[in-house]
Amino acid sequence: xxxxxxxxxxxxxxxxxxxxxxxxxxxxxxxxxxxxxxxxxxxxxxxxxxxxxxxxxxxxxxxxxxxxxxxxxxxxxxxxxxxxxxxxxxxxxxxxxxxxxxxxxxxxxxxxxxxxxxxxxxxxxxxxxxxxxxxxxxxxxxxxxxxxxxxxxxxxxxxxxxxxxxxxxxxxxxxxxxxxxxxxxxxxxxxxxxxxxxxxxxxxxxxxxxxxxxxxxxxxxxxxxxxxxxxxxxxxxxxxxxxxxxxxxxxxxxxxxxxxxxxxxxxxxxxxxxxxxxxxxxxxxxxxxxxxxxxxxxxxxxxxxxxxxxxxxxxxxxxxxxxxxxxxxxxxxxxxxxxxxxxxxxxxxxxxxxxxxxxxxxxxxxxxxxxxxxxxxxxxxxxxxxxxxxxxxxxxxxxxxxxxxxxxxxxxxxxxxxxxxxxxxxxxxxxxxxxxxxxxxxxxxxxxxxxxxxxxxxxxxxxxxxxxxxxxxxxxxxxxxxxxxxxxxxxxxxxxxxxxxxxxxxxxxxxxxxxxxxxxxxxxxxxxxxxxxxxxxxxxxxxxxxxxxxxxxxxxxxxxxxxxxxxxxxxxxxxxxxxxxxxxxxxxxxxxxxxxxxxxxxxxxxxxxxxxxxxxxxxxxxxxxxxxxxxxxxxxxxxxxxxxxxxxxxxxxxxxxxxx
Amino acid sequence: xxxxxxxxxxxxxxxxxxxxxxxxxxxxxxxxxxxxxxxxxxxxxxxxxxxxxxxxxxxxxxxxxxxxxxxxxxxxxxxxxxxxxxxxxxxxxxxxxxxxxxxxxxxxxxxxxxxxxxxxxxxxxxxxxxxxxxxxxxxxxxxxxxxxxxxxxxxxxxxxxxxxxxxxxxxxxxxxxxxxxxxxxxxxxxxxxxxxxxxxxxxxxxxxxxxxxxxxxxxxxxxxxxxxxxxxxxxxxxxxxxxxxxxxxxxxxxxxxxxxxxxxxxxxxxxxxxxxxxxxxxxxxxxxxxxxxxxxxxxxxxxxxxxxxxxxxxxxxxxx
Numbered sequence: 001x002x003x004x005x006x007x008x009x010x011x012x013x014x015x016x017x018x019x020x021x022x023x024x025x026x027x028x029x030x031x032x033x034x035x036x037x038x039x040x041x042x043x044x045x046x047x048x049x050x051x052x053x054x055x056x057x058x059x060x061x062x063x064x065x066x067x068x069x070x071x072x073x074x075x076x077x078x079x080x081x082x083x084x085x086x087x088x089x090x091x092x093x094x095x096x097x098x099x100x101x102x103x104x105x106x107x108x109x110x111x112x113x114x115x116x117x118x119x120x121x122x123x124x125x126x127x128x129x130x131x132x133x134x135x136x137x138x139x140x141x142x143x144x145x146x147x148x149x150x151x152x153x154x155x156x157x158x159x160x161x162x163x164x165x166x167x168x169x170x171x172x173x174x175x176x177x178x179x180x181x182x183x184x185x186x187x188x189x190x191x192x193x194x195x196x197x198x199x200x201x202x203x204x205x206x207x208x209x210x211x212x213x214x215x216x217x218x219x220x221x222x223x224x225x226x227x228x229x230x231x232x233x234x235x236x237x238x239x240x241x242x243x244x245x246x247x248x249x250x251x252x253x254x255x256x257x258x259x260x261x262x263x264x265x266x267x268x269x270x271x272x273x274x275x276x277x278x279x280x281x282x283x284x285x286x287x288x289x290x291x292x293x294x295x296x297x298x299x300x301x302x303x304x305x306x307x308x309x310x311x312x313x314x315x316x317x318x319x320x321x322x323x324x325x326x327x328x329x330x331x332x333x334x335x336x337x338x339x340x341x342x343x344x345x346x347x348x349x350x351x352x353x354x355x356x357x358x359x360x361x362x363x364x365x366x367x368x369x370x371x372x373x374x375x376x377x378x379x380x381x382x383x384x385x386x387x388x389x390x391x392x393x394x395x396x397x398x399x400x401x402x403x404x405x406x407x408x409x410x411x412x413x414x415x416x417x418x419x420x421x422x423x424x425x426x427x428x429x430x431x432x433x434x435x436x437x438x439x440x441x442x443x444x445x446x447x448x449x450x451x452x453x454x455x456x457x458x459x460x461x462x463x464x465x466x467x468x469x470x471x472x473x474x475x476x477x478x479x480x481x482x483x484x485x486x487x488x489x490x491x492x493x494x495x496x497x498x499x500x501x502x503x504x505x506x507x508x509x510x511x512x513x514x515x516x517x518x519x520x521x522x523x524x525x526x527x528x529x530x531x532x533x534x535x536x537x538x539x540x541x542x543x544x545x546x547x548x549x550x551x552x553x554x555x556x557x558x559x560x561x562x563x564x565x566x567x568x569x570x571x572x573x574x575x576x577x578x579x580x581x582x583x584x585x586x587x588x589x590x591x592x593x594x595x596x597x598x599x600x601x602x603x604x605x606x607x608x609x610x611x612x613x614x615x616x617x618x619x620x621x622x623x624x625x626x627x628x629x630x631x632x633x634x635x636x637x638x639x640x641x642x643x644x645x646x647x648x649x650x651x652x653x654x655x656x657x658x659x660x
Numbered sequence: 661x662x663x664x665x666x667x668x669x670x671x672x673x674x675x676x677x678x679x680x681x682x683x684x685x686x687x688x689x690x691x692x693x694x695x696x697x698x699x700x701x702x703x704x705x706x707x708x709x710x711x712x713x714x715x716x717x718x719x720x721x722x723x724x725x726x727x728x729x730x731x732x733x734x735x736x737x738x739x740x741x742x743x744x745x746x747x748x749x750x751x752x753x754x755x756x757x758x759x760x761x762x763x764x765x766x767x768x769x770x771x772x773x774x775x776x777x778x779x780x781x782x783x784x785x786x787x788x789x790x791x792x793x794x795x796x797x798x799x800x801x802x803x804x805x806x807x808x809x810x811x812x813x814x815x816x817x818x819x820x821x822x823x824x825x826x827x828x829x830x831x832x833x834x835x836x837x838x839x840x841x842x843x844x845x846x847x848x849x850x851x852x853x854x855x856x857x858x859x860x861x862x863x864x865x866x867x868x869x870x871x872x873x874x875x876x877x878x879x880x881x882x883x884x885x886x887x888x889x890x891x892x893x894x895x896x897x898x899x900x901x902x903x904x905x906x907x908x909x910x911x912x913x914x915x916x917x918x919x920x921x922x923x924x925x926x927x928x929x930x931x932x933x934x935x936x937x938x939x940x941x942x943x944x945x946x947x948x949x950x951x952x953x954x955x956x957x958x959x960x961x962x963x964x965x966x967x968x969x970x971x972x973x974x975x976x977x978x979x980x
Binding site for chain 1: 779782871873875899902907909910911912913914915916917918920921922923924930933934937938941
């Protein structure tokens with residue numbers, strides 16, 4: 001018999017002494033008895049007089065009860081030392097089994113089982129081959145690394161864990177998995193890592209592994225010194241064509257049109273014919289037949305697309321069979337045959353110009369094709385505003401006029417040369433003939449705006465209070481001449497110059513400034529919604545959600561999760577291919593909603609050709625040999641069972657008053 | 661002689677009360693004699709009269725001779741005797757002056773002695789309440805039969821009594837009296853009976869309602885009544901859980917009257933022994949009464965009091 005002693009024997013001895021002492025004290029101490037009132041104690045006394053003859057047995061059974069309690073305690077403490085029948089195996093190993101559950105494991109080789117099913121079978125065989133002294137730990141590897149168990153020698157329990165393992169939509173992060181496995185094996189006897197997968201890992205990670213740490217001082221090295229790493233390959237098929245990039249963007253000049261970029265690669269060894277279908281929502285808007293040579297990467301650009309009402313675009317690759325329907329449309333790895341992208345939605349705006357016939361201003365509005373423009377002179381505006389006869393507008397542009405009566409929120413406001421007490425920003429002073437020296441390139445209003453060659457006759461310097469959330473958009477040296485702020489539900493942009501005293505209208509910057517401003521007003525300033533990759537942590541900007549701490553994320557499969565919101569950005573882990581919806585709520589009211597597309601977009605995952613050999617850190621990994629079988633019977637469970645049985649006996653005898 | 665150990669036919673210890681100590685609950689007697697109780701008494705009085713008509717009138721023939729209407733005997737004439745009772749026929753035939761004697765008829769005196777010791781405050785319902793209800797019922801029947809009925813509460817001493825009187829209307833005084841009876845003290849049957857027989861000059865039926873839990877024994881008390889020409893009637897009341905308690909574990913049992921405490925560990929065998937001891941105690945009382953031709957009834961508080969009273973009358977143990 002051997003004692004594994006996971007808890008030091010000295011500790012067990014101490015616990016035994018303390019608990020044993022407490023048990024004896026508990027028997028010595030006289031328990032406070034329940035009081036029971038009887039009407040006639042004479043009867044009890046008569047009975048007890050007869051029973052007192054057996055008081056010797058009473059003492060004996062008290063002693064018996066104490067011995068029984070001490071014996072139960074001894075059994076439990078002995079079980080804690082993990083005694084085993086048989087000798088300790090000096091060759092027993094600590095094995096971390098890394099199960100590749102990345103997207104490529106969804107590949108269905110030769111139309112039969114998936115690679116994941118084969119990998120799980122290999123894992124079961126491995127567990128069955130382990131000896132009685134071996135300890136194993138299961139690690140799941142996809143975009144994240146998840147331990148499925150701790151080190152145990154209970155192989156049936158580990159087999160049960162394998163039932164729930166399924167492949168994900170994310171690429172494998174081998175670096176993280178190997179590092180986690182090496183950390184788990186630190187200080188353990190005969191450490192071993194067995195990697196079960198298809199070898200679809202990036203070369204950089206494979207090269208980062210080092211087997212002798214003192215000789216390598218790279219910071220990104222994966223330290224595998226002293227660890228025996230083995231590889232169990234799965235997979236057969238290599239033929240796959242996949243979408244590796246898919247993006248869509250609107251034209252800045254014509255936001256009703258957009259262009260699509262798709263990149264497709266043939267990872268197989270044969271020429272592949274595919275049909276690429278582009279959908280807007282569920283409606284196909286373009287079909288192309290493609291033929292790709294082995295290893296060819298094809299870039300497809302779809303310019304000037306404007307069809308489709310849905311802002312969700314989907315690209316699908318289908319086998320280009322002669323008779324559609326009779327053959328499988330998807331290839332062995334269908335996950336990269338579908339990709340998603342989102343088009344920024346356009347919102348129609350009603351804009352009121354308050355100006356005295358400024359042709360430049362009216363003309364610049366024509367650039368923006370999704371806007372309906374009304375025009376009023378300042379006098380007409382004042383009259384109608386006072387009468388409350390103004391229809392609701394998305395935005396009002398005041399040219400040289402700062403009225404006291406403003407349209408109700410949330411109508412947004414843009415001012416040129418606003419003077420007087422009702423001006424949105426207080427005028428500090430005037431500067432003659434200034435130059436714009438600084439434009440905020442990050443603000444949606446001044447994005448892409450070049451103003452350093454714009455001439456001004458005279459500009460007003462605005463007073464901007466940063467503490468109140470006001471921002472400077474453009475400066476002349478240090479003087480703010482353009483500024484923006486939020487006032488309750490409305491946004492305000494103010495320019496400290498008159499359109500009559502500048503050549504800004506002659507520049508490209510002018511229509512761009514108007515378009516940017518109207519887009520910012522409509523929270524529609526995105527021309528490109530980034531398509532994300534699965535297996536990465538996604539950072540989503542959420543407008544006007546500063547006071548909300550959490551957003552709700554609904555995955556394409558319908559699963560809901562929470563994402564923390566920090567500095568107006570929600571962050572979450574994209575694990576599924578498809579459209580994710582992020583919603584920020586406060587008190588049941590939706591403050592912001594954002595959709596984003598996540599695609600596999602991983603050439604290393606789409607390259608499903610299995611590697612029968614894996615070269616890790618310059619060393620070719622081999623499959624594990626058979627494990628030596630040692631018979632060792634763990635006794636702790638029997639000891640605990642015996643202790644429980646004795647407890648049951650004690651309970652039974654106590655209630656029958658055999659023991660005390 | 662009627663002796664019956666009455667077993668409960670209705671009620672009995674319920675699952676919810678089983679295993680608990682015999683409850684020493686609040687002694688609230690305000691609702692003890694309500695309208696429902698009075699209705700039951702009426703019913704009992706009617707049934708009793710129907711059953712015992714003729715035999716149990718208020719008229720009781722005593723051993724005294726006097727001014728009755730039923731001939732009893734002759735005796736020699738003595739100077740001063742009333743001439744009206746001379747038997748002239750006998751004088752005509754035998755020439756001897758003999759006086760006709762008649763059996764004198766008188767009211768029966770019924771004394772109901774109710775144990776009010778502390779041990780009677782145990783049970784669910786309280787044995788004391790049960791005893792009072794039975795006492796009230798017997799009172800009412802006695803009063804309805806034109807007997808003189810009195811109530812004598814006792815514990816370690818005789819408490820204030822309700823003097824014997826007749827007439828049904830007295831029943832409300834009986835209720836009032838029972839409601840106000842003082843309770844407490846240890847049981848001293850012999851001492852109380854001794855005082856009772858010396859205080860009550862008129863002999864009669866002495867109904868003793870008690871649990872008979874007297875450490876000094878019950879014999880002396882009952883004998884005291886017998887020796888002083890009272891007709892004892894013994895009615896033992898107990899709670900079902902006194903007879904068969906469902907205790908377990910380590911306990912300190914405390915005598916509710918004497919305060920005497922004893923630590924015990926209740927085992928199944930101990931409980932069995934106790935039950936046997938209780939049964940033996942009851943059997944001793946039963947045997948004592950039987951041997952002396954004393955009517956004896958034993959009942960648990962689970963048996964409705966009216967059923968008990970009817971049973972007593974059917975068995976003919978109360979009035980003969």
